[in-house]
Amino acid sequence: MEEIKTEPKCLSQVERDCLESQDRRLVTEYKAKMLEVDASKHWDLFYKRNETRFFRDRHWTTREFSDLLNNYQSDNSIKRVMLEVGCGVGNMIFPLIEEGQSFFIYACDFSPRAVEFVKQNKLYNEEYIKAFQTDITTNGIHSIIETNSVDIITLVFVLSAIHPDKFIMVLENLFHLLKPGGIILFRDYGLYDMAQIRFKPGHKIAENFYMRQDGTRSYYFSLEFLNELFLKAGFKTVASSYIHRRTVNKKENIDVPRIFVQGKFQKPGT
Template sequence: MRGFLTLTVRAVSRVPRRPLSGGRPPAPLGARVLTNPEDIFQHNMWDHVQWTEEETEKARLRAEENSKEKIPVEEQSKYDGEAHKYWDRFYELHQRKFFRNRTWLFTEFPELLPPDTAGLCRPELEQDSRSESGNREKQQPCGSCTLTSHMDTFPGQHAAFRILEVGCGAGNSVFPIISTIRGSKAFLYCCDFSSQAVELIQEHPDYDPAVCHAFVRDICDTRSPFPFPPESLDIILVVFVLSAIHPARRAQDVVTSLAGFLKQGGIMLFRDYGRYDLAQLRFKKGQCLSENFYTRQDGTCVYFFTKDEVHRLFSDAGLEELQNLEDRRLQVNRGKKVVMHRVWVQSKYRKPSLISD
């Protein structure tokens, strides 16, 4: 990859950080913009990178090349049918050591913060200055959050603010959230279809059943019950999880099913791999299952999204866009003098309220 993408730096004005309001974090996606090529090795990461047409075409050709030789159809089913085994093996091997805690969560997704105003079911959503929808969230009265299910008791039933993390892994989002919501009226649910991952969370010294309920769940099985009723969640966090689902398993069904658990005005927060990210371009021939969908050496799988695909997933589930953008960055190895292009898609979609804006 050393010589694959030539570095092109465009003069981009520094992105201003939004002033703090009510203790909210600053504007998301960073503000470190490279304007002078000579400064490239001064930092490990640069934000808001613009690709030239030449760089985009080189990336497209590289992905096309590593997709030419696909895994035989008769072998592909095991990566779907036995996916939980691959992920169990992954967490058994790596335990909690592979991923770092996501300390960036509350900067990128301030919606995760519990309400800080008495009498509200969810926090006011500040508009991101770079949101492409131009929508502004309104505070919803508590009466709009009435549960519509007859489920008598469930974990977190007395909470005023409920969060679900889907595909929680070993807890790299769970424990930063727990430490933040402890002492508030918020409650966190987290699930993964790897029983090994859920055990790691439940055995963690910071796991607290008073504020969190971890459980095993295959979100592709849309008929299995969740431990909470429909329309009971304020936030659903979906971070680097939909990319692991085989396209044949219909990610659309998963998103639509999850949307049914959001309250009116509830928000689904998404972040995942973007098309032509470094991780996609590094795959070798023979690792491709289908277009833009690959299997790693350990048997786990990954898909690389465009923001248009993400928009269709969430809008077809009846959600409205608050944010949908590509996060393009330069990751720098200053020791080896190597520059790498990273691409993620970050999105926020809201369940419409019956109260018109």
């Protein structure tokens, strides 16, 4: 069961000590620069190692985001256009297709290898899916997707992997792709998530921004910061909240609290 809140968690003294210890040894400036330069390589290596096995299919998205359901649209004969940013190997788009949701789907990822896995899926059909590699921090996507042409963009566990200096650039790129009245459905890691607290010294790059062991990176969002980002990029906030849940694996005796941020943001207009 997921619990929705508008405030982050209250930290215990042990958790505060863990966060304070991370500041004793930060990622060096040179290392941080190389992580940015090699970001695409690290994600491509991630998919080389894990192929399609790492992430579970996201059958929860239509439960969390009712805008993805066919019955949300007034005229089901008109196929909506959806863009999934950071599609990975298709763990979100293919369950949507299996459930019979009607979209023309653009699916992009930073990793060329991930895009190839999408294209190899038996459900991939360019009559209703176009998968491609792109760097969403640049304007290259505008050569593939027309301005003001997309109804829904999903940004699920993607923005956190990008350098915070480029957050606004990403959101502005997506703003231009959306039709007036179009929406972004967002979910990502929340401030003081257990994964953030567990980082050891030597992994922190900047405030709330960390390096994982495999060279990929993760940012942890406060709700206030998230809402400000979307406002600066031209969006209005329809809804946003912290999502508190637990990851439970009885076989491995794991019971871990998790914190995510979730939101719906709209481009003004009709």
